[in-house]
Amino acid sequence: MRGEMKVLIIDDEEDTRQICSMSLGLIGGDQVLEAASGQEGLALAADQQPDVIILDLIMPDMDGAETLQKLRQNPDTAGIPVIFLTVKGMFSEFERLKSLGALAVLTKPFDPVQLSAQIQGILNAAKA
Amino acid sequence: MRLNLKLSHKGLILVSVPLIFELIFLATLTALLRQAEIEVQRQVRSKAIISQANTLSKLFYDAGVAMGGYSITKSPLFSDRYDKIVRQIPQDLNELKNLVGDNARQQQILQNLQGITITGLKILNEAKAAIDDNRVDVAQFRARHMYKEIRSLADRLQDELRGLTEDERKIESEGPEAQNRSRATVKIFLVVGVVFNVLLAVALALFFSRGIGKRLNVLTDNTIRLARGEPLNDPLTGSDEIAHLDGVFHSMADALIEANRKERAIIENAVDVICSIDVDGKFVAVSPACFNVWGYKPEELMGRRFIELVLPEDHQETIRSVRAVRAEKGRTQFENRTRRKDGSIVTVLWSTYWSETERSMFCVAHDITQRKLAEEAIKASEMRIRTIIENMLVGLIIVTREGIIESINPSSERMFGYRAEELVGKHLMTLFHDSTLFAVTSAQDCKNFMEGVFQKSLNRVGEFDALKRIGEDFPIEMSLSELETAEGKRYLANILDVSERREVERLKKEFVSTVSHELRTPLTSIRGSLTLLNVGALGALPDQAKKVVGIAERNTIRLITLINDILDIEKLESGKLDMVLDTIPLSNVLERSDQAVRAFAEQNGIRLEMTPTPASVYADGDRLVQVLVNLISNAVKFSPKGAAVTITVEEIPNWVEVKVIDRGRGIPAKYKGLLFQRFQQVEASDSRKKGGTGLGLAICKGIIEAHSGNIGVESEEGKGSVFWFRIPPASSRHLLEQKPAQTLSTAPPPQGVAINQHGQTTQNALAGKEDKLVS
Numbered sequence: 072m073r074g075e076m077k078v079l080i081i082d083d084e085e086d087t088r089q090i091c092s093m094s095l096g097l098i099g100g101d102q103v104l105e106a107a108s109g110q111e112g113l114a115l116a117a118d119q120q121p122d123v124i125i126l127d128l129i130m131p132d133m134d135g136a137e138t139l140q141k142l143r144q145n146p147d148t149a150g151i152p153v154i155f156l157t158v159k160g161m162f163s164e165f166e167r168l169k170s171l172g173a174l175a176v177l178t179k180p181f182d183p184v185q186l187s188a189q190i191q192g193i194l195n196a197a198k199a
Numbered sequence: 200m201r202l203n204l205k206l207s208h209k210g211l212i213l214v215s216v217p218l219i220f221e222l223i224f225l226a227t228l229t230a231l232l233r234q235a236e237i238e239v240q241r242q243v244r245s246k247a248i249i250s251q252a253n254t255l256s257k258l259f260y261d262a263g264v265a266m267g268g269y270s271i272t273k274s275p276l277f278s279d280r281y282d283k284i285v286r287q288i289p290q291d292l293n294e295l296k297n298l299v300g301d302n303a304r305q306q307q308i309l310q311n312l313q314g315i316t317i318t319g320l321k322i323l324n325e326a327k328a329a330i331d332d333n334r335v336d337v338a339q340f341r342a343r344h345m346y347k348e349i350r351s352l353a354d355r356l357q358d359e360l361r362g363l364t365e366d367e368r369k370i371e372s373e374g375p376e377a378q379n380r381s382r383a384t385v386k387i388f389l390v391v392g393v394v395f396n397v398l399l400a401v402a403l404a405l406f407f408s409r410g411i412g413k414r415l416n417v418l419t420d421n422t423i424r425l426a427r428g429e430p431l432n433d434p435l436t437g438s439d440e441i442a443h444l445d446g447v448f449h450s451m452a453d454a455l456i457e458a459n460r461k462e463r464a465i466i467e468n469a470v471d472v473i474c475s476i477d478v479d480g481k482f483v484a485v486s487p488a489c490f491n492v493w494g495y496k497p498e499e500l501m502g503r504r505f506i507e508l509v510l511p512e513d514h515q516e517t518i519r520s521v522r523a524v525r526a527e528k529g530r531t532q533f534e535n536r537t538r539r540k541d542g543s544i545v546t547v548l549w550s551t552y553w554s555e556t557e558r559s560m561f562c563v564a565h566d567i568t569q570r571k572l573a574e575e576a577i578k579a580s581e582m583r584i585r586t587i588i589e590n591m592l593v594g595l596i597i598v599t600r601e602g603i604i605e606s607i608n609p610s611s612e613r614m615f616g617y618r619a620e621e622l623v624g625k626h627l628m629t630l631f632h633d634s635t636l637f638a639v640t641s642a643q644d645c646k647n648f649m650e651g652v653f654q655k656s657l658n659r660v661g662e663f664d665a666l667k668r669i670g671e672d673f674p675i676e677m678s679l680s681e682l683e684t685a686e687g688k689r690y691l692a693n694i695l696d697v698s699e700r701r702e703v704e705r706l707k708k709e710f711v712s713t714v715s716h717e718l719r720t721p722l723t724s725i726r727g728s729l730t731l732l733n734v735g736a737l738g739a740l741p742d743q744a745k746k747v748v749g750i751a752e753r754n755t756i757r758l759i760t761l762i763n764d765i766l767d768i769e770k771l772e773s774g775k776l777d778m779v780l781d782t783i784p785l786s787n788v789l790e791r792s793d794q795a796v797r798a799f800a801e802q803n804g805i806r807l808e809m810t811p812t813p814a815s816v817y818a819d820g821d822r823l824v825q826v827l828v829n830l831i832s833n834a835v836k837f838s839p840k841g842a843a844v845t846i847t848v849e850e851i852p853n854w855v856e857v858k859v860i861d862r863g864r865g866i867p868a869k870y871k872g873l874l875f876q877r878f879q880q881v882e883a884s885d886s887r888k889k890g891g892t893g894l895g896l897a898i899c900k901g902i903i904e905a906h907s908g909n910i911g912v913e914s915e916e917g918k919g920s921v922f923w924f925r926i927p928p929a930s931s932r933h934l935l936e937q938k939p940a941q942t943l944s945t946a947p948p949p950q951g952v953a954i955n956q957h958g959q960t961t962q963n964a965l966a967g968k969e970d971k972l973v974s
Contacts (some may be wrong), residue, residue, distance in 0.1 A: 090727030097736050158719035181725035183730045
């Protein structure tokens with residue numbers, strides 16, 4: 072995996088953020104930014120302009136769906152691809168999130184070895 | 200001679216014949232009387248004529264005498280007398296003329312008489328004139344002469360008059376003879392007439408009465424014969440009233456015989472026992488039906504007391520009833536239990552009639568045993584149904600079409616907090632949340648409400664927001680069904696309070712959500728950490744440590760799989776498995792499954808064999824991959840190293856069949872039926888040795904059935920197994936789309952949203968399911 076990609080992880084669980092971060096960095100090279108809440112994530116996204124945002128769905132205060140809406144409302148962040156990472160397994164939920172503008176929905180727990188490849192695959196498919 | 204006369208005609212003859220005869224008789228008598236009367240008149244006239252003739256003769260004589268006197272004395276005394284007589288003569292002559300009438304001979308005599316008279320008078324007048332002229336000589340001459348003449352005239356007149364008188368006398372003398380004769384005739388006539396008349400009347404009366412009496416006797420005889428039941432005499436001939444009466448009597452007798460025959464037939468063939476019981480309570484007549492009802496022949500019952508048939512327990516009541524029958528003197532009914540000859544009990548309804556004249560009780564005994572049993576059964580059944588309804592947990596309310604509550608069961612009372620009597624007559628809307636928004640008093644609102652109720656819940660289950668008496672609303676499920684009652688159509692509302700169920704559902708949802716979130720979140724970190732350790736991302740581990748970390752990682756994945764499977768099973772069972780159906784090429788499903796399990800197969804030294812297929816199906820691709828991955832990984836797990844697992848696809852009519860063939864140890868026949876049930880594995884140790892939750896095949900079955908498909912296994916122990924499933928081809932899509940939502944647990948969402956990006960779904964499926972590969 073090439074190291075040019077800048078990834079923002081927004082998740083209230085620090086453990087998850089770290090595992091996710093390490094998984095993405097497994098092959099080395101990816102620049103990973105972490106945000107512990109929706110608000111923090113919004114600020115960081117606008118500031119750092121990541122290539123992709125990995126967004127947790129269930130978070131206190133501002134949940135993933137709301138965060139996504141806010142990202143889309145801000146012209147600076149409106150174009151950044153968002154991939155949800157959620158423990159919710161309902162397919163109808165996936166559809167709702169996609170309709171809000173999410174590129175894809177991945178479920179937790181994930182295989183750290185394959186996570187990076189999956190994200191790359193989704194981005195490639197979106198560009199194609 | 201036989202006359203066809205009616206009685207009235209005969210009567211008429213009887214009266215009219217003597218009457219006519221009497222009339223003739225009377226006429227004759229009248230004629231005779233009249234004749235006698237004429238005779239009397241004639242005699243009177245004769246006498247008058249004789250008298251008049253004598254008077255006339257005397258007048259002439261007097262005139263002569265007067266003239267003689269005058270001629271001698273010339274005294275005016277004679278002259279006056281003469282003049283008076285001369286004037287008298289024509290008058291008397293005229294009277295005589297009137298008396299004679301039209302008797303020709305007498306008229307002739309009268310004419311002669313007149314001539315003589317005139318001549319006489321002329322001579323007398325001449326004499327008188329001569330006397331007056333004092334020509335006495337002349338007069339004397341004349342007188343002598345004249346006297347002679349007058350004498351002769353007078354004689355002639357005397358003769359004529361005598362002739363007349365004699366004629367009259369002759370006539371007169373004839374009168375009494377004729378009178379006597381006619382009197383005798385009349386007498387004879389009277390006697391003969393009366394006698395004849397009496398004889399005629401008697402004869403006629405005898406003639407007619409003999410005919411009528413004989414015929415009437417026949418009639419009387421017929422009535423006696425009819426009463427005795429003997430055959431009647433031959434019908435009377437003729438056309439009179441008696442013959443008619445006899446004819447009518449014959450038809451009446453025929454009708455009576457026919458009625459009697461029918462009555463007999465009815466009594467003989469009646470199902471009910473028809474009998475009469477005398478004042479002592481003994482049978483005096485019994486119809487044959489008694490054999491069917493009591494098993495006794497009629498002759499066995501005759502003379503026996505009917506109370507002997509009645510059960511002793513019913514004696515008192517029966518005696519009371521019989522007394523009542525006699526007291527009523529009319530029709531009365533009563534029931535009692537009787538014993539058959541074979542000892543069994545027969546309940547009988549007695550319809551009785553007490554005849555005071557015959558001093559007996561006529562009865563119809565109707566066997567109502569079956570009816571009683573049926574009534575009791577109905578009563579018991581009603582009681583049972585009532586008990587069921589009263590104790591049912593479901594609320595039942597019966598309403599009219601307009602929604603007026605007619606009855607409610609205790610369960611409804613508890614559910615809504617009302618007592619039944621408070622609700623009967625109220626509108627159904629009272630029990631619904633709608634009553635807070637609309638007016639129960641408004642006919643239009645009630646009508647609208649009922650329309651909605653019928654639409655949502657007639658013959659189906661509808662959900663409603665109900666209202667308790669205390670104003671609290673709660674969810675119910677209601678179903679209306681139509682009832683036909685004597686009063687017309689009614690609707691039975693089955694009401695289920697679903698508040699608890701809703702609460703349970705809510706809790707369950709919450710629980711599932713919590714489990715999935717609260718368990719998965721820590722598992723994400725654990726699994727991630729272990730994998731990172733295991734793959735050496737954090738530096739190489741000592742062999743022992745790597746081994747332990749491997750065990751921890753495997754078991755973590757197993758735990759995650761178990762949680763996923765449990766959630767899937769739960770969704771399948773609650774019908775909430777998310778499925779997105781679309782037309783997809785099956786080769787795509789095979790490819791994705793292959794990608795998912797290839798690494799695992801290689802690890803186990805198993806070769807996967809697949810051939811490309813052009814088949815496409817109408818299915819949820821991700822779910823199909825889940826099924827196929829499950830089947831293939833099972834096959835891999837149970838195959839000996841170096842063996843191959845073959846996947847084949849075949850299009851058969853109406854189906855696309857997918858087979859996963861392994862060369863493993865096979866499945867004993869006794870496990871085949873259990874295989875697709877939850878937590879079933881062929882050997883208990885398998886779950887530890889081979890991993891897996893025992894839920895995989897149950898999930899597969901659920902998913903395939905949600906596609907309207909079938910799943911199964913064919914296996915021979917020691918030779919391997921073939922797991923197969925069949926799902927409808929893409930061509931049957933239209934059929935599946937028409938199916939109700941419960942067959943496919945979820946209706947397909949709008950096209951294009953579900954699986955719009957091929958790569959994504961593939962990745963997604965891998966992301967979601969790859970954990971299972973290792974299970």
